[in-house]
Amino acid sequence: MEEKNYYEHMRTLTHATFCFENEDHTLGNCLRCILLQKEGVEFAGYTVPHPTQAEINLRIQTTGEPAINILKDALDELSNMCDIMLNKFDSVVK
Structure with a gap:
């Protein structure tokens, strides 16, 4: 499948992996928790294929919204949470 067609196809999938x-349970569990709180998410879970591999596979199933859009929203939300925590930490340490 051509790269362009692949990305066009991803915009319509309601379920994807x-x-x-270079990620582990830290990112996987954070994203899973955020995703499960989102409206329209039927399933969110992750696996680590092998303990020696720094890799996670995140599975998302939605009721209608493309999974890629839900993932982007969850990543933005996680990034915002991290920024807030960093700012609070910096204000306490200074």
Whole structure:
């Protein structure tokens, strides 16, 4: 499948598995928790294929919204949470 067609196809899928390299349970569990709180998410879970691999596979199933859009929203939300925590930490340490 051509790269362009692949990404066009991803915009319509309501279920997908995303592979994150150089990541572990820290990101997987945070994203899973955020995703499960979102309206329209039927399933969110992740696996680590093998303990020696720094990789997670994140599975998302939705009721209508494309899974890629839900993932982008969850990543933005996690990034915002991290920024808030960092700012609070910096204000306490200074």
